Amino acid sequence: MSxxxxxxxxxxxxxxxxxxxxxxxxxxxxxxxLLGRLALHAVAxxxxxSRWYGWGGERPASRAKIQPFIRQYxxxxxxxxxxxGSFRCxxxxxxxRLKSAxxxxxxxxxxxxxxxxxxxxxxxxxxxxGGVFVKGQRFDVAELVGDPALAAAYRGGALVLSRLCPVxxxxxxxxxxxxxxxxxLINGPLFSVNPVALRQRLAYLWENKRSIxxxxxxxxxxxxxxxxxxTCVGSxxxxxxxxxxxxxxxxxxxxxxxxxxxxxxxxxxRVRLAEDLVGNSRQCRELYARMGSRMAVEA
Numbered sequence: 263m264s265x266x267x268x269x270x271x272x273x274x275x276x277x278x279x280x281x282x283x284x285x286x287x288x289x290x291x292x293x294x295x296l297l298g299r300l301a302l303h304a305v306a307x308x309x310x311x312s313r314w315y316g317w318g319g320e321r322p323a324s325r326a327k328i329q330p331f332i333r334q335y336x337x338x339x340x341x342x343x344x345x346x347g348s349f350r351c352x353x354x355x356x357x358x359r360l361k362s363a364x365x366x367x368x369x370x371x372x373x374x375x376x377x378x379x380x381x382x383x384x385x386x387x388x389x390x391x392g393g394v395f396v397k398g399q400r401f402d403v404a405e406l407v408g409d410p411a412l413a414a415a416y417r418g419g420a421l422v423l424s425r426l427c428p429v430x431x432x433x434x435x436x437x438x439x440x441x442x443x444x445x446x447l448i449n450g451p452l453f454s455v456n457p458v459a460l461r462q463r464l465a466y467l468w469e470n471k472r473s474i475x476x477x478x479x480x481x482x483x484x485x486x487x488x489x490x491x492x493t494c495v496g497s498x499x500x501x502x503x504x505x506x507x508x509x510x511x512x513x514x515x516x517x518x519x520x521x522x523x524x525x526x527x528x529x530x531x532r533v534r535l536a537e538d539l540v541g542n543s544r545q546c547r548e549l550y551a552r553m554g555s556r557m558a559v560e561a
Contacts, residue, residue: 268457270381270548273538273555278547281381281427282335319519324352331355335429338364357432357499357516365431365554367511372560374533375511377487377524378434380426381548384539384557388421388527391464399464406468406525407486408448416486418530422539422557423467425455425548426522433516434489434524435553436508440479442487444504448472455492455523457548467523473498475514481560486527487514498522511554526557533558 268281328346332339339346341364349355368375376382385391391401401421404413426432436442453459453466460466471491476484489498500515502508535558542549551557 268548270550271538271542273549273551279550282429319353319356320351322351325349327352328355337429341431353519356428356519359433360431365511365552367554368556369510370556370559372481373510373556374437374482374558374560375435375554376422376424376551376557377437377514377526377553378424378426379431379552380424380523381550382422382424382539382557383543383548384420384422384535385543386420386535386540387418388416389418391421391423401464402468403527405465406472406488407474407527408446412486415484416527416529420528420530420533420535420558422526422535424524424526425457426517426524427456428519431553432518432522433553434514436477436487436502436510436512436514437526437557438477438479438482438485439508439510440477440482440485441507442502442504442514443476443478445473445475445489445500448474450491452491455490467525471498473500475500477508482532483529485529485532486525488525488527489515489517490523490525491517492522528558531561534561 269278270281271277272279328349331337331352332346341360343359343361346355349358365379383391388401388403403416404410407413407416426434448471450469450471453463453470455466455470467490473489475487477487478484491498497518498515499518502512502514508514536556539549539551539557
Protein backbone atom coordinates (compact mmCIF):
# COMPACT_ATOMS: atom_id res chain seq x y z
CA MET A 263 0.00 0.00 0.00
CA SER A 264 1.53 3.28 -1.08
CA UNK A 265 1.59 6.40 1.04
CA UNK A 266 -0.52 8.21 -1.58
CA UNK A 267 -3.43 5.78 -1.85
CA UNK A 268 -4.96 2.73 -0.25
CA UNK A 269 -5.42 -0.13 -2.68
CA UNK A 270 -7.22 -3.41 -2.14
CA UNK A 271 -8.13 -6.46 -4.18
CA UNK A 272 -11.88 -6.85 -4.65
CA UNK A 273 -12.79 -10.54 -4.51
CA UNK A 274 -16.16 -9.87 -6.14
CA UNK A 275 -14.88 -7.93 -9.17
CA UNK A 276 -11.46 -9.58 -9.48
CA UNK A 277 -9.81 -6.15 -9.70
CA UNK A 278 -7.33 -4.09 -7.70
CA UNK A 279 -9.21 -0.95 -6.66
CA UNK A 280 -8.38 2.30 -4.89
CA UNK A 281 -10.29 3.16 -1.75
CA UNK A 282 -12.37 6.31 -1.64
CA UNK A 283 -11.63 7.45 1.91
CA UNK A 284 -14.42 9.22 3.78
CA UNK A 285 -12.92 12.39 5.31
CA UNK A 286 -9.50 11.65 3.79
CA UNK A 287 -8.14 15.20 4.08
CA UNK A 288 -8.84 15.39 7.81
CA UNK A 289 -7.53 11.87 8.36
CA UNK A 290 -4.18 12.50 6.64
CA UNK A 291 -3.75 15.88 8.34
CA UNK A 292 -4.45 14.37 11.75
CA UNK A 293 -2.00 11.47 11.46
CA UNK A 294 0.81 12.88 9.29
CA UNK A 295 0.99 16.58 10.24
CA LEU A 296 2.55 17.88 13.46
CA LEU A 297 -0.35 20.21 14.24
CA GLY A 298 -2.76 17.46 13.28
CA ARG A 299 -1.17 15.05 15.73
CA LEU A 300 -1.54 17.64 18.49
CA ALA A 301 -5.24 17.89 17.64
CA LEU A 302 -5.45 14.10 17.58
CA HIS A 303 -4.24 13.72 21.15
CA ALA A 304 -6.06 16.75 22.48
CA VAL A 305 -9.44 16.11 20.85
CA ALA A 306 -9.94 13.51 18.10
CA UNK A 307 -8.97 10.37 20.03
CA UNK A 308 -11.21 11.22 22.97
CA UNK A 309 -14.65 9.74 23.54
CA UNK A 310 -16.37 13.13 23.81
CA UNK A 311 -15.36 13.97 20.22
CA SER A 312 -16.99 10.78 18.89
CA ARG A 313 -20.06 11.33 21.08
CA TRP A 314 -20.39 14.87 19.72
CA TYR A 315 -20.06 13.64 16.14
CA GLY A 316 -22.59 10.88 16.80
CA TRP A 317 -25.02 13.38 18.35
CA GLY A 318 -25.03 15.32 15.08
CA GLY A 319 -25.95 12.17 13.20
CA GLU A 320 -28.92 11.58 15.52
CA ARG A 321 -30.56 14.91 14.76
CA PRO A 322 -33.53 14.84 12.34
CA ALA A 323 -31.79 17.44 10.15
CA SER A 324 -29.05 14.89 9.42
CA ARG A 325 -31.51 13.04 7.12
CA ALA A 326 -30.45 15.54 4.45
CA LYS A 327 -27.04 13.81 4.31
CA ILE A 328 -28.44 10.41 3.31
CA GLN A 329 -29.16 10.90 -0.39
CA PRO A 330 -25.86 12.75 -1.12
CA PHE A 331 -24.01 9.93 0.67
CA ILE A 332 -25.84 7.30 -1.39
CA ARG A 333 -24.92 9.10 -4.62
CA GLN A 334 -21.29 9.82 -3.75
CA TYR A 335 -20.46 6.34 -2.45
CA UNK A 336 -22.80 4.43 -4.80
CA UNK A 337 -24.70 2.65 -2.06
CA UNK A 338 -26.77 -0.16 -3.56
CA UNK A 339 -30.22 0.77 -2.28
CA UNK A 340 -31.62 -2.47 -3.74
CA UNK A 341 -29.88 -4.33 -0.91
CA UNK A 342 -31.52 -2.33 1.87
CA UNK A 343 -34.15 -3.94 4.05
CA UNK A 344 -35.81 -0.52 4.49
CA UNK A 345 -36.56 2.29 2.08
CA UNK A 346 -33.93 5.09 2.30
CA GLY A 347 -36.72 7.60 2.88
CA SER A 348 -37.82 5.80 6.05
CA PHE A 349 -34.74 6.63 8.13
CA ARG A 350 -35.35 9.30 10.76
CA CYS A 351 -31.68 10.42 10.83
CA UNK A 352 -28.30 9.71 9.23
CA UNK A 353 -27.27 7.31 12.00
CA UNK A 354 -30.30 5.11 11.30
CA UNK A 355 -29.18 4.88 7.69
CA UNK A 356 -25.61 4.17 8.77
CA UNK A 357 -26.61 1.09 10.79
CA UNK A 358 -28.99 -0.05 8.05
CA ARG A 359 -30.07 -3.66 7.77
CA LEU A 360 -29.81 -5.55 4.49
CA LYS A 361 -32.12 -8.04 2.84
CA SER A 362 -31.03 -11.57 3.74
CA ALA A 363 -30.49 -12.39 0.04
CA UNK A 364 -27.97 -9.53 -0.22
CA UNK A 365 -25.42 -11.44 1.88
CA UNK A 366 -25.71 -15.19 1.26
CA UNK A 367 -23.89 -17.26 3.88
CA UNK A 368 -21.45 -19.89 2.60
CA UNK A 369 -23.05 -23.12 3.79
CA UNK A 370 -20.31 -25.55 2.75
CA UNK A 371 -19.30 -28.00 5.51
CA UNK A 372 -16.35 -26.61 7.46
CA UNK A 373 -16.58 -23.10 5.99
CA UNK A 374 -15.81 -20.08 8.19
CA UNK A 375 -17.18 -16.78 6.88
CA UNK A 376 -16.14 -13.16 7.04
CA UNK A 377 -17.91 -11.46 9.95
CA UNK A 378 -18.40 -8.14 8.16
CA UNK A 379 -18.19 -6.35 4.86
CA UNK A 380 -14.78 -4.75 4.61
CA UNK A 381 -11.16 -4.85 3.68
CA UNK A 382 -9.46 -7.85 5.26
CA UNK A 383 -5.95 -8.94 6.13
CA UNK A 384 -5.35 -12.57 7.07
CA UNK A 385 -2.36 -14.27 8.65
CA UNK A 386 -1.97 -17.97 9.22
CA UNK A 387 0.35 -17.11 12.11
CA UNK A 388 -0.34 -14.03 14.21
CA UNK A 389 3.42 -13.42 14.47
CA UNK A 390 3.36 -12.34 10.79
CA UNK A 391 1.06 -9.37 11.33
CA GLY A 392 3.47 -6.58 12.25
CA GLY A 393 5.25 -6.13 8.93
CA VAL A 394 2.15 -5.43 6.87
CA PHE A 395 1.97 -1.78 7.91
CA VAL A 396 5.52 -0.93 9.00
CA LYS A 397 8.26 -3.51 9.28
CA GLY A 398 9.49 -3.97 12.82
CA GLN A 399 6.14 -3.36 14.48
CA ARG A 400 4.99 -6.33 16.57
CA PHE A 401 1.40 -7.39 17.07
CA ASP A 402 0.76 -7.70 20.81
CA VAL A 403 -1.96 -10.31 21.38
CA ALA A 404 -1.62 -10.09 25.18
CA GLU A 405 -2.38 -6.36 25.10
CA LEU A 406 -5.17 -6.90 22.59
CA VAL A 407 -7.08 -9.39 24.78
CA GLY A 408 -5.95 -7.87 28.08
CA ASP A 409 -4.99 -11.29 29.46
CA PRO A 410 -1.50 -12.84 28.99
CA ALA A 411 -2.74 -16.33 29.95
CA LEU A 412 -5.53 -16.19 27.36
CA ALA A 413 -3.13 -14.81 24.74
CA ALA A 414 -0.79 -17.78 25.22
CA ALA A 415 -3.48 -20.13 23.88
CA TYR A 416 -3.46 -18.23 20.56
CA ARG A 417 0.30 -18.02 20.03
CA GLY A 418 0.90 -19.21 16.47
CA GLY A 419 -2.82 -19.09 15.67
CA ALA A 420 -4.49 -17.49 12.66
CA LEU A 421 -5.76 -13.91 12.75
CA VAL A 422 -8.04 -11.96 10.43
CA LEU A 423 -8.33 -8.18 10.67
CA SER A 424 -11.49 -6.85 9.02
CA ARG A 425 -11.61 -3.08 8.49
CA LEU A 426 -14.98 -1.43 7.95
CA CYS A 427 -14.99 1.97 6.27
CA PRO A 428 -17.74 4.52 6.91
CA VAL A 429 -19.18 3.67 3.47
CA UNK A 430 -19.67 -0.02 4.37
CA UNK A 431 -22.56 -2.01 5.80
CA UNK A 432 -21.83 -1.68 9.52
CA UNK A 433 -23.35 -4.73 11.15
CA UNK A 434 -21.08 -7.59 12.17
CA UNK A 435 -21.89 -11.30 12.32
CA UNK A 436 -20.69 -14.63 13.68
CA UNK A 437 -18.14 -16.36 11.43
CA UNK A 438 -19.11 -19.84 12.64
CA UNK A 439 -21.77 -21.61 14.66
CA UNK A 440 -21.27 -21.99 18.39
CA UNK A 441 -22.14 -20.65 21.82
CA UNK A 442 -21.20 -17.04 22.44
CA UNK A 443 -20.13 -15.68 25.82
CA UNK A 444 -21.05 -12.29 27.20
CA UNK A 445 -18.79 -9.60 25.71
CA UNK A 446 -15.98 -8.19 27.84
CA LEU A 447 -15.36 -4.48 27.35
CA ILE A 448 -11.88 -2.95 27.58
CA ASN A 449 -12.06 0.81 27.54
CA GLY A 450 -9.56 2.94 25.69
CA PRO A 451 -9.17 5.93 23.35
CA LEU A 452 -10.62 6.07 19.83
CA PHE A 453 -7.81 6.38 17.29
CA SER A 454 -8.49 5.76 13.60
CA VAL A 455 -7.89 2.22 12.34
CA ASN A 456 -7.36 3.30 8.74
CA PRO A 457 -3.99 2.21 7.26
CA VAL A 458 -2.94 5.89 7.23
CA ALA A 459 -3.06 5.76 11.04
CA LEU A 460 -1.81 2.18 11.50
CA ARG A 461 1.32 2.92 9.47
CA GLN A 462 2.16 5.40 12.20
CA ARG A 463 1.29 3.11 15.10
CA LEU A 464 -0.04 -0.44 14.87
CA ALA A 465 -0.71 -0.38 18.61
CA TYR A 466 -3.88 1.66 18.04
CA LEU A 467 -5.57 -1.72 17.49
CA TRP A 468 -4.93 -2.82 21.07
CA GLU A 469 -5.04 0.60 22.70
CA ASN A 470 -8.50 1.50 21.40
CA LYS A 471 -11.75 0.64 23.12
CA ARG A 472 -12.67 -2.95 22.26
CA SER A 473 -15.12 -5.71 23.05
CA ILE A 474 -14.10 -9.39 23.29
CA UNK A 475 -16.40 -12.40 22.95
CA UNK A 476 -15.49 -16.08 23.21
CA UNK A 477 -17.28 -18.26 20.66
CA UNK A 478 -17.20 -21.92 21.76
CA UNK A 479 -17.43 -24.16 18.70
CA UNK A 480 -17.52 -27.90 18.06
CA UNK A 481 -14.68 -27.99 15.51
CA UNK A 482 -12.72 -24.74 15.86
CA UNK A 483 -12.21 -24.62 19.62
CA UNK A 484 -12.66 -21.20 21.18
CA UNK A 485 -12.67 -18.41 18.61
CA UNK A 486 -12.09 -14.88 19.90
CA UNK A 487 -14.27 -12.21 18.30
CA UNK A 488 -13.01 -8.71 18.94
CA UNK A 489 -14.69 -5.47 17.90
CA UNK A 490 -12.40 -2.44 17.92
CA UNK A 491 -13.83 1.06 18.24
CA UNK A 492 -12.34 3.98 16.33
CA THR A 493 -12.64 7.75 15.85
CA CYS A 494 -16.26 8.84 15.39
CA VAL A 495 -17.60 5.42 16.40
CA GLY A 496 -20.25 6.33 18.95
CA SER A 497 -20.71 2.82 20.31
CA UNK A 498 -20.19 -0.89 19.76
CA UNK A 499 -23.67 -2.42 20.10
CA UNK A 500 -24.28 -6.14 20.67
CA UNK A 501 -27.59 -7.63 19.50
CA UNK A 502 -27.15 -11.33 20.36
CA UNK A 503 -28.11 -13.07 23.60
CA UNK A 504 -25.01 -14.27 25.53
CA UNK A 505 -24.92 -17.95 26.42
CA UNK A 506 -27.12 -19.03 23.53
CA UNK A 507 -26.22 -21.00 20.42
CA UNK A 508 -25.73 -18.90 17.31
CA UNK A 509 -25.70 -19.88 13.65
CA UNK A 510 -22.94 -19.18 11.15
CA UNK A 511 -23.63 -15.70 9.73
CA UNK A 512 -26.09 -14.68 12.46
CA UNK A 513 -26.00 -11.00 13.40
CA UNK A 514 -23.82 -10.21 16.42
CA UNK A 515 -24.15 -6.45 16.58
CA UNK A 516 -23.29 -3.16 14.90
CA UNK A 517 -21.01 -0.15 15.03
CA UNK A 518 -22.55 3.27 15.24
CA UNK A 519 -21.10 5.97 13.01
CA UNK A 520 -17.47 5.74 11.90
CA UNK A 521 -14.89 3.36 10.51
CA UNK A 522 -14.18 0.36 12.70
CA UNK A 523 -12.55 -3.08 12.77
CA UNK A 524 -13.20 -6.59 13.90
CA UNK A 525 -10.47 -9.10 14.70
CA UNK A 526 -11.06 -12.85 14.54
CA UNK A 527 -8.47 -14.95 16.36
CA UNK A 528 -8.17 -18.74 16.11
CA UNK A 529 -6.25 -21.27 18.17
CA UNK A 530 -3.21 -22.78 16.35
CA UNK A 531 -3.98 -25.42 13.73
CA ARG A 532 -7.74 -24.90 13.71
CA VAL A 533 -8.31 -23.21 10.31
CA ARG A 534 -6.78 -22.76 6.90
CA LEU A 535 -7.35 -19.22 5.64
CA ALA A 536 -8.59 -18.57 2.09
CA GLU A 537 -5.79 -18.40 -0.48
CA ASP A 538 -6.75 -14.98 -1.87
CA LEU A 539 -6.86 -13.58 1.67
CA VAL A 540 -3.40 -14.87 2.56
CA GLY A 541 -1.92 -14.08 -0.85
CA ASN A 542 -3.00 -10.44 -0.87
CA SER A 543 -1.96 -9.98 2.74
CA ARG A 544 1.54 -11.20 1.86
CA GLN A 545 1.64 -8.34 -0.66
CA CYS A 546 0.60 -5.89 2.09
CA ARG A 547 -2.72 -5.44 0.31
CA GLU A 548 -6.18 -5.86 1.78
CA LEU A 549 -8.83 -8.13 0.29
CA TYR A 550 -12.33 -6.69 -0.03
CA ALA A 551 -14.98 -9.33 0.64
CA ARG A 552 -18.53 -9.23 1.90
CA MET A 553 -19.95 -10.72 5.05
CA GLY A 554 -20.93 -14.36 4.55
CA SER A 555 -18.32 -15.20 1.92
CA ARG A 556 -15.62 -17.70 2.81
CA MET A 557 -12.80 -16.55 5.08
CA ALA A 558 -11.36 -19.96 5.98
CA VAL A 559 -12.09 -23.66 6.27
CA GLU A 560 -11.57 -26.04 9.15
CA ALA A 561 -8.02 -27.42 9.11
